[in-house]
Amino acid sequence: MLRGKVKTIEINREEIDGVIALVGATNVGKSTLFNVLTRQNVKVSNWPGTTVSKHEGLLEIDGEKYLFIDLPGIHGYYGLTLDESISKNYLLEGSYDLVIVIGDYSDLVRSLYTVILVSETFLKNLIVINKSDLIDQKSSQEFDELISKRLGVESISISAIKENNIDHLIKRIKTLIKNKYSAHEIYVNYGDLEKYIQNIIEVLSKYSFDRSKISLRGLAVNFLAEDPDIESFIAKTVSKEDHRKLLEIRLTAKKELNRDLTEIIISSRYAFIEDLIKRSSVAKYVYKETYEKTWIDKIMEKPMGSAILLLGILFSLFLLIFIINTGFPLNIIFSLIGLEDIATVIEENSLSGLLSKAFEYLSDYIKSLMSSYPEPLVGLLTDGIIAGVGAVIAFIPLIYLVSLGFAILEDSGVATRLAVGLHKTFSRFGFSGRYAYPMFVSLGCNVPGVMLSRGAFDSRERLAQILSIPFIPCQARLIVALAVAQALFSGEPLYQALLILWIYILGIMISLISGFIIRRLVLKERYSPELIIDLPRIHRPYAKVVGWISWSYTKEFLIRAGVVIFILSIFIWFITNFGPEGYTTEFSQSYGYIIGSYVTPFLKPFNINNSIGPIIGLAFLQGFVAKEGLLSTLTIITGSEDPVSAINSLQLTASQMISILTFGMLYVPCLATLSVIYQETRSWRWTLFSIIYMLSIAYIVTLITYHTLIIFMR
Amino acid sequence: MMTQLTLDMGEIGRRYNVVGINAGRGLTEKIMEMGIVPGTEIKIISRFGGHVIVMVRGSVIALSRGISRKILISPLE
Numbered sequence: 001m002l003r004g005k006v007k008t009i010e011i012n013r014e015e016i017d018g019v020i021a022l023v024g025a026t027n028v029g030k031s032t033l034f035n036v037l038t039r040q041n042v043k044v045s046n047w048p049g050t051t052v053s054k055h056e057g058l059l060e061i062d063g064e065k066y067l068f069i070d071l072p073g074i075h076g077y078y079g080l081t082l083d084e085s086i087s088k089n090y091l092l093e094g095s096y097d098l099v100i101v102i103g104d105y106s107d108l109v110r111s112l113y114t115v116i117l118v119s120e121t122f123l124k125n126l127i128v129i130n131k132s133d134l135i136d137q138k139s140s141q142e143f144d145e146l147i148s149k150r151l152g153v154e155s156i157s158i159s160a161i162k163e164n165n166i167d168h169l170i171k172r173i174k175t176l177i178k179n180k181y182s183a184h185e186i187y188v189n190y191g192d193l194e195k196y197i198q199n200i201i202e203v204l205s206k207y208s209f210d211r212s213k214i215s216l217r218g219l220a221v222n223f224l225a226e227d228p229d230i231e232s233f234i235a236k237t238v239s240k241e242d243h244r245k246l247l248e249i250r251l252t253a254k255k256e257l258n259r260d261l262t263e264i265i266i267s268s269r270y271a272f273i274e275d276l277i278k279r280s281s282v283a284k285y286v287y288k289e290t291y292e293k294t295w296i297d298k299i300m301e302k303p304m305g306s307a308i309l310l311l312g313i314l315f316s317l318f319l320l321i322f323i324i325n326t327g328f329p330l331n332i333i334f335s336l337i338g339l340e341d342i343a344t345v346i347e348e349n350s351l352s353g354l355l356s357k358a359f360e361y362l363s364d365y366i367k368s369l370m371s372s373y374p375e376p377l378v379g380l381l382t383d384g385i386i387a388g389v390g391a392v393i394a395f396i397p398l399i400y401l402v403s404l405g406f407a408i409l410e411d412s413g414v415a416t417r418l419a420v421g422l423h424k425t426f427s428r429f430g431f432s433g434r435y436a437y438p439m440f441v442s443l444g445c446n447v448p449g450v451m452l453s454r455g456a457f458d459s460r461e462r463l464a465q466i467l468s469i470p471f472i473p474c475q476a477r478l479i480v481a482l483a484v485a486q487a488l489f490s491g492e493p494l495y496q497a498l499l500i501l502w503i504y505i506l507g508i509m510i511s512l513i514s515g516f517i518i519r520r521l522v523l524k525e526r527y528s529p530e531l532i533i534d535l536p537r538i539h540r541p542y543a544k545v546v547g548w549i550s551w552s553y554t555k556e557f558l559i560r561a562g563v564v565i566f567i568l569s570i571f572i573w574f575i576t577n578f579g580p581e582g583y584t585t586e587f588s589q590s591y592g593y594i595i596g597s598y599v600t601p602f603l604k605p606f607n608i609n610n611s612i613g614p615i616i617g618l619a620f621l622q623g624f625v626a627k628e629g630l631l632s633t634l635t636i637i638t639g640s641e642d643p644v645s646a647i648n649s650l651q652l653t654a655s656q657m658i659s660i661l662t663f664g665m666l667y668v669p670c671l672a673t674l675s676v677i678y679q680e681t682r683s684w685r686w687t688l689f690s691i692i693y694m695l696s697i698a699y700i701v702t703l704i705t706y707h708t709l710i711i712f713m714r
Numbered sequence: 715m716m717t718q719l720t721l722d723m724g725e726i727g728r729r730y731n732v733v734g735i736n737a738g739r740g741l742t743e744k745i746m747e748m749g750i751v752p753g754t755e756i757k758i759i760s761r762f763g764g765h766v767i768v769m770v771r772g773s774v775i776a777l778s779r780g781i782s783r784k785i786l787i788s789p790l791e
Contacts, residue, residue: 109771110749262743267751274771286772291759301762420776424763427778458740530741531778532748535767 017064018177019095023087024102025114026073027536029130031055033102033160034070035548037170047072047086052454053556061170066177069096074114082454088229091122094213097177103129105140105157106537108286112273116186119153121218121230123182123211126172132157132164139281146280152184161542185215188272193264196253197221203242203249204234224250225265294538296417306421313414314440317405336493355397359390376583380573387632388569392562394628400554402444402475407549409440411541416533427528429512430464430519432457434531438465439511441553442472446673448553450680460519461529466677467690468514470669471697473507476627477665483631484661487647488654499658503665510666510697568625568671576618576637587637592618602699606659606706612650616660623664625671630664655709662705666698717789721766721782724758730787732756737784745785748775756787 024030035042038057047054055070071090072083091099101118104111108129119125127147132140140157147155156172158165190197200220209216222230223246235243253261277283299305334342363382370378409415415437423433434455442449449469456462473481481503482496489495519525576592577583587593592614599617600610608616615637623630631643640646652660668691669677678687724730732754735742749771750756760767764779777785 107773110773113747113749260742263746263751266743266746267753270749270751270754270771288772291769291774293760297760301760306763416776420765421763423765423778432778527780530780531765531776532745532781533776534748535774535776 013067015065016067018066018097018173019069020066020098020100020173020177021069021071021090021096022100022102023071023074023091023114023118025104025111027107027534028102028104028111028114029160030073030102031070031548031552032542032545033100033128033130033158034068035544036160036163036166038068052083052086053552053559055552059170061174064174066173074118085229088227089233091118092214092229092233094210097124098173098181099125100128100173101125103127105129105131105134105282105285107534108277108282109270109273110534112276113269116188116269116273119151119183120186120188121215121222122213123185123215124213125153125183126176127151127153127155128169129155129157130160133159133162135282135285139285143280143282146276150276151186153186154181154183161544180212182212185217187217188221188268190221190264190268192257192259193221193224193253193261193268196224196249199249200224200246203238203245206242207237209237221265224253225262226250296414296538300417300421306418307425310418310421313409313418320401320405333493335491355394356390359386359393362386363390375585376577379577380570383577383636384570384573387573388566392558392566396554396558399445399448400550402441403448403550403553404546406437406441406444406553407546408541410549411545413536413538416535417538419533420531420535423531426512426515427531430515430525430528431468431512432461432529432531433533434461434529435465435468435515438469439472439508442469442474444475446470446472446474446669447676448556450673450676451556453680457529457531460523460525463681463686464515464518464523466680467518467686467693468511470673470677470690470694471507471511471514471666473503473665474627476670477503477507479628480623480630480664481661483643484647484657487644488657490644499661503661506662506701507665510701514697569629572622572625572629572633576633587615587618592621592637595621605703606656608652608656612652615650620664620667623670624668627664627670653713655706655713658709659702659706663698663702666694666701668694668698718786719788721756721758721768721777721785721787722779724766724787726758726761729755729757729790731790732785733788734786735784736786737781741781741784745781749773750775750785755790 022030022034034055034057037059039059041059042055042057045054045056046052052072057068057070059066059068069090071087074084074087090096099118099122101115102111103115115127119127129140129143144155144157147153154172154176156165156169158169160166197217197220200223201216204216204219209219219230219234223234234246238246250261257264277286293301296309299309334340363386366382366386367378370381406415409418419433419436421433422436426433426435434457437455438449438452441452446469449472450466453462453465453469456465478500481500485496485499489499519528572592574591575595576587576590577585579590579593581589584590594614596614596617596619599620600613603613603616615634618637619630619633622633631646634640634646634650635643638646638649640649647657668674674687674690677690678684681687718733721730732750732752734752735745735750737745750768754770757769758766759769759774766777766779766782768775768777
């Protein structure tokens with residue numbers, strides 16, 4: 001299980017005997033098949049100009065090398081998501097030898113829709129129908145034969161998870177590539193549209209499209225359906241005059257038929273698929289009279305059922321993750337019942353505790369080894385570089401655990417039900433239930449959270465998600481909050497726990513309210529987004545699949561956030577150790593102090609002493625890099641032993657401390673998150689907006705918090 | 715004339731025929747690609763929290779109230 005290893009494979013295109021692209025709808029088991037075929041021999045990079053990750057894997061068999069490319073999921077052509085656009089454009093460019101289009105017996109009609117969609121236009125395709133373990137072997141064989149006969153495309157039923165028929169699939173892939181196979185054109189009957197399809201084909205046939213790969217009929221149909229990627233592909237190839245001619249044909253079709261062309265196209269495709277299924281014995285698996293409700297469905301139908309289910313799942317998952325990762329709240333519970341020693345042990349032996357110990361040890365060891373070398377060099381190596389690597393590595397278990405929890409929810413089909421259950425509550429704030437995914441993941445780390453906003457319905461919902469996600473307290477912020485709680489309420493674990501709870505409630509509430517602000521006030525949308533979503537069958541998650549999903553999230557985090565955190569840790573080391581006079585160990589002589597003092601005026605309303613203003617300022621600057629950096633900066637510049645005594649050395653009142661913590665929880669996305677916000681929005685305007693937006697909201701909330709607190713406390 | 719109603723008003727356990735979709739451009743296509751096209755048989759299997767859960771062509775789909783109001787159906791049988 002969970003065999004995760006980062007392997008860099010060098011791919012030399014000249015040595016490759018064939019390039020095979022995998023496409024299919026989401027949930028058909030595309031990634032499972034990809035992993036089974038390539039045995040984790042995988043390279044992850046980005047699709048050019050996007051943050052959508054590109055998975056390439058190598059299969060070496062009998063001295064031959066095949067390169068598999070896992071294309072992002074296609075749901076349909078009108079979703080117009082980035083993922084779909086990437087897949088279509090890859091296929092249109094045509095630098096592959098074979099396309100494997102994947103269907104799924106657990107959702108046959110819908111998954112075949114995507115299969116038809118792809119095979120209609122792209123001819124070098126082999127249909128693979130996954131999850132054949134759900135039906136009897138005779139029916140699946142018969143269905144394969146039927147498809148081959150009626151569509152003219154070879155079809156192979158497999159079970160990726162049970163690894164049934166995979167060897168046969170590989171054998172066929174090799175043979176088809178050697179024979180330079182192209183499938184026949186699929187002939188879906190589009191009724192009244194046929195006349196116009198022929199007219200378009202006539203125009204297109206003047207041009208030299210690669211007819212072994214692309215079907216003109218497929219292009220024509222998708223042109224009539226106004227598919228933007230196909231349209232621009234055609235526009236690039238044909239002359240201006242012919243392009244105008246094509247647009248005219250489409251306009252005439254609309255006028256003469258007086259019907260929505262896409263409606264004709266979509267219903268014809270479905271009619272074609274259903275006709276096919278009804279001719280075969282797989283029909284008895286597809287058309288069931290009743291839907292057997294699972295226990296989860298039954299709970300969700302009860303009033304408050306979904307809320308209770310959701311809270312239960314989230315609570316137990318996070319409890320587990322927190323305990324493993326930070327020792328919280330076990331440490332608090334133990335010290336509450338008087339077992340201080342056990343509490344300390346748990347805290348120090350938590351995963352992140354152990355990791356930070358290891359790096360402390362390493363850095364001390366190197367310092368002692370290099371005592372004869374110049375001080376700045378040793379400092380750069382230990383406090384800059386090693387601390388930077390440590391900051392990245394300390395996050396891996398955490399990100400992995402959160403991804404694991406998420407992967408279990410996703411693979412079992414529970415995640416979609418939670419999205420449905422939360423929709424009503426979320427829609428009051430201008431989100432749809434889909435916000436549940438990024439929100440959940442963001443509790444671990446905001447970086448993958450922002451990336452998950454891709455599941456949003458449209459660009460406006462997506463923008464609202466991206467701008468609201470950074471308010472969700474991530475694990476890095478939890479570490480900061482824990483230290484403040486310990487400093488503030490030392491020996492009072494109950495108050496510590498309450499403060500942490502408050503931080504979570506505040507962050508989640510503000511994130512939701514932010515949805516309202518962005519959607520209603522900034523984007524001026526009157527209605528909340530709607531939800532239409534497939535409910536996949538509930539099943540026990542497969543360890544293999546869960547392992548793959550969670551490892552691929554962790555890798556994405558490493559690639560994106562890791563580099564940024566590492567580089568900036570070094571940068572911060574420089575500005576705190578160099579000043580106008582050169583190298584210095586005095587914080588007050590450094591550039592960092594100068595930068596930090598710009599913050600002092602903003603601390604006026606909180607009656608904070610001018611002398612510690614720059615310290616807090618710089619700590620926040622470091623927190624901008626990575627939130628947990630707030631603590632290490634405080635520790636270094638106050639010259640304290642540990643974060644808790646560093647916080648105490650500032651001699652702040654309880655109200656000031658809670659206010660500063662509140663600000664620290666909300667003020668800006670960390671740099672890693674910010675870089676992903678830029679990559680996802682592709683807009684400096686929105687990226688900048690995100691900083692100013694969060695700063696203003698954080699400042700307002702902090703002012704309110706402080707002035708409320710000083711009524712009750714000192 | 716056949717009685718027409720919107721999907722959110724349908725009864726649990728009953729079968730209906732999809733008659734039309736009155737959503738805007740983009741959303742209409744999305745609904746249709748999910749398999750809900752005029753002429754399709756649809757069965758309502760559950761309803762909670764403003765959602766309608768339907769079975770269409772062997773798939774189970776959840777629709778929020780706003781969307782289900784845009785889908786016109788008429789009872790079968």
